[in-house]
Amino acid sequence: MKRFLIASLSLAFALFARAADIPVRVTVDTAAPGHAVSPLLHGVFFEDINYGADGGLYAELVQNRSFEHTESLYAWGTVNRGGAGDVTVETAEPLNAKNPHYARLTIRDAGKGFGLANSGFGGIALKQGENYLVSVRARGDLALRAVIEDETGRPLGECALEAPGAAWKKLEGTIKASGPASHARLVLLATAAGRVDLDVVSLFPENTFKQRRHGVRADLAQMLADMRPAFMRFPGGCIVEGKDLPNRYQWKDTIGDIAERPQNWNRWQDAIRGQTAPQYYQTYGLGFFEFFQLCEDLGCAPVPILNCGMACQYQSKQLVPTDQLDPFVQDALDLIEFANGSPTSPWGARRAAMGHPEPFGMKILGVGNEQWGEEYFARYPIFHAAIKAKYPGIQIVTSAGPGVDDGHWKLAWDKFRGGTPADIVDEHYYRPPQWFLENATRYDAQPRNGPRVFAGEFAAHDGRTRRASLRAAVAEAAFMTGLLRNSDIVAMSSYAPLFAKAGAIQWQPDLIWFDNERVYGTASYHVQALFARHRPDTTLPVKIEGAPILLPPLPARDVATYGANPLTPYHPDSLPTVFVAAGRNDRDHEFVVFLVNSYAEPRTATVELRGATQTTAQAHITTLTSANADDANSFEEPRKVAPRLEALAVTAASVTRSLPANSLTVLRIPLIR
Numbered sequence: 001m002k003r004f005l006i007a008s009l010s011l012a013f014a015l016f017a018r019a020a021d022i023p024v025r026v027t028v029d030t031a032a033p034g035h036a037v038s039p040l041l042h043g044v045f046f047e048d049i050n051y052g053a054d055g056g057l058y059a060e061l062v063q064n065r066s067f068e069h070t071e072s073l074y075a076w077g078t079v080n081r082g083g084a085g086d087v088t089v090e091t092a093e094p095l096n097a098k099n100p101h102y103a104r105l106t107i108r109d110a111g112k113g114f115g116l117a118n119s120g121f122g123g124i125a126l127k128q129g130e131n132y133l134v135s136v137r138a139r140g141d142l143a144l145r146a147v148i149e150d151e152t153g154r155p156l157g158e159c160a161l162e163a164p165g166a167a168w169k170k171l172e173g174t175i176k177a178s179g180p181a182s183h184a185r186l187v188l189l190a191t192a193a194g195r196v197d198l199d200v201v202s203l204f205p206e207n208t209f210k211q212r213r214h215g216v217r218a219d220l221a222q223m224l225a226d227m228r229p230a231f232m233r234f235p236g237g238c239i240v241e242g243k244d245l246p247n248r249y250q251w252k253d254t255i256g257d258i259a260e261r262p263q264n265w266n267r268w269q270d271a272i273r274g275q276t277a278p279q280y281y282q283t284y285g286l287g288f289f290e291f292f293q294l295c296e297d298l299g300c301a302p303v304p305i306l307n308c309g310m311a312c313q314y315q316s317k318q319l320v321p322t323d324q325l326d327p328f329v330q331d332a333l334d335l336i337e338f339a340n341g342s343p344t345s346p347w348g349a350r351r352a353a354m355g356h357p358e359p360f361g362m363k364i365l366g367v368g369n370e371q372w373g374e375e376y377f378a379r380y381p382i383f384h385a386a387i388k389a390k391y392p393g394i395q396i397v398t399s400a401g402p403g404v405d406d407g408h409w410k411l412a413w414d415k416f417r418g419g420t421p422a423d424i425v426d427e428h429y430y431r432p433p434q435w436f437l438e439n440a441t442r443y444d445a446q447p448r449n450g451p452r453v454f455a456g457e458f459a460a461h462d463g464r465t466r467r468a469s470l471r472a473a474v475a476e477a478a479f480m481t482g483l484l485r486n487s488d489i490v491a492m493s494s495y496a497p498l499f500a501k502a503g504a505i506q507w508q509p510d511l512i513w514f515d516n517e518r519v520y521g522t523a524s525y526h527v528q529a530l531f532a533r534h535r536p537d538t539t540l541p542v543k544i545e546g547a548p549i550l551l552p553p554l555p556a557r558d559v560a561t562y563g564a565n566p567l568t569p570y571h572p573d574s575l576p577t578v579f580v581a582a583g584r585n586d587r588d589h590e591f592v593v594f595l596v597n598s599y600a601e602p603r604t605a606t607v608e609l610r611g612a613t614q615t616t617a618q619a620h621i622t623t624l625t626s627a628n629a630d631d632a633n634s635f636e637e638p639r640k641v642a643p644r645l646e647a648l649a650v651t652a653a654s655v656t657r658s659l660p661a662n663s664l665t666v667l668r669i670p671l672i673r
């Protein structure tokens with residue numbers, strides 16, 4: 001076996017030695033346009049995992065603002081400046097039944113101030129000169145000062161909050177930060193003896209994305225905007241299912257006044273062994289209305305996914321009996337009315353009351369996350385029938401299970417091909433980079449007349465550490481040439497997960513990393529953005545010559561993770577290393593060619609636009625690469641792997657370029673008409 005292994009690798013190296021010298025010839029037939037590219041081909045998948053929502057995209061700076069964590073005063077501390085008093089958490093006569101806990105300050109002697117401080121999500125980050133909006137629901141006879149203090153206790157600004165009186169009242173103020181801070185805290189301070197009850201204590205930057213009051217973090221949302229996603233899938237992911245049924249995501253809990261949205265624990269608290277996050281909660285401040293609004297602000301289509309009466313099939317496996325699904329089905333019908341109904345309809349009126357009388361124009365709805373098995377197929381058709389009966393124009397996303405090519409996936413496709421109705425089938429692939437290279441052609445032979453595919457969650461998992469390396473990104477890019485080439489049947493695709501907060505992650509790799517102050521895109525982020533930004537409208541046939549079939553060495557990390565034999569399913573004995581897709585972009589009047597070199601050495605490629613009458617024009621070439629396939633971005637080097645744009649004068653309908661090792665090149669050549 002060992003000798004066989006050595007022989008295989010020697011053969012590979014022998015082939016490699018020649019391969020770099022063989023020029024690649026790409027012929028794009030511009031006179032024979034293929035199919036229209038799905039306008040929704042590239043989107044984003046949002047899930048509240050890795051602190052993606054609370055503490056992340058949702059710009060709220062106070063953690064545990066409603067005292068609903070099981071550890072009720074988590075993130076809160078008592079402030080006592082020479083006084084005497086108590087801080088307790090109470091439930092009698094709460095703000096409302098959905099928000100049962102609140103904090104009570106009982107102050108016998110205020111000294112120089114007695115109160116509560118919130119330290120946010122690992123500190124509150126402030127920008128000098130910017131405004132911060134404070135709001136509190138309060139009851140009692142004490143006026144308060146809301147003060148923002150930096151990590152040394154130095155006040156950076158404050159506002160006064162009047163004594164609320166005997167009934168719950170919303171108090172509001174604005175604080176302008178006199179200085180920057182990374183680990184500030186919000187202090188609510190009383191300066192007289194008495195009693196006051198506090199709930200829904202909130203601090204927001206005024207400067208949010210599109211200046212939405214109490215909206216989303218401007219820098220994180222801008223990263224999404226820069227990708228130009230065609231759709232956003234939300235709210236997940238497994239969070240839709242819940243660890244058990246009571247923990248599932250229920251969209252009706254996430255709309256209306258934030259004080260009336262019941263909180264839920266986040267199923268990613270303990271989903272992964274050894275990575276528990278016991279204080280990870282969902283305030284639902286970033287709820288369905290906000291998701292729809294964000295989609296509108298990003299100019300992308302909303303794609304909500306709903307629970308179908310099934311909790312996580314890896315965990316509790318709880319099921320709602322099929323004769324008790326009515327409330328779940330009704331939730332789906334009501335959601336369509338909430339999104340699209342007239343403002344005079346019951347749920348359309350709820351949307352209008354939140355400030356959006358116009359419909360959101362939702363056209364696609366998912367039923368179940370990555371569900372599988374007969375249990376799913378006993379439930380999904382019930383939803384399908386009810387939705388289509390009332391809203392025949394809604395396209396339904398249906399699950400093919402957690403992976404592809406396994407038993408669950410086969411059962412699902414047997415069902416769809418055997419008569420179970422399906423519009424768009426959601427497939428998930430979390431596999432090693434090698435798998436993505438091998439599967440760049442997986443849809444070439446797929447029947448064209450069945451349901452379309454949503455490559456709904458994918459990411460190349462590079463070795464045990466699952467670093468978002470250039471290697472992983474290049475493999476994803478190779479795979480995406482196949483999605484584009486087959487975008488008559490691949491309707492949509494999205495990388496997953498989207499966000500990761502440093503120090504608070506449950507899952508790797510992720511597309512966008514952030515902390516309270518910084519953000520960067522991984523190499524994979526740039527791949528997604530390049531494909532989305534330059535998505536052509538029509539495909540063009542491509543012929544590749546000289547991209548020899550090679551046997552690339554199996555990376556040591558994959559040997560460790562997936563087995564020593566290079567001839568495993570993850571490592572066939574032959575594989576191309578140059579991947580190409582091309583098209584015509586009618587909006588920008590240009591030809592677009594995506595070229596991926598997954599080989600460890602540069603390759604010279606000549607791209608000929610056959611049939612194009614090219615005269616002098618300015619082409620644009622964007623290259624994503626780095627010195628080493630292991631390279632990855634970080635807070636310290638956020639653009640180590642980042643696209644580089646060059647202009648190039650082209651005189652003929654052909655361009656010769658060196659494709660760097662481990663690279664994605666996007667060639668854009670103006671259409672001469």
Ligand code: AHR
Nearest residue numbers: 237238239369370496497
């Ligand atoms: O993206 C992370 C998780 O992967 C999603 O929540 C789930 O759908 C899949 O298993």
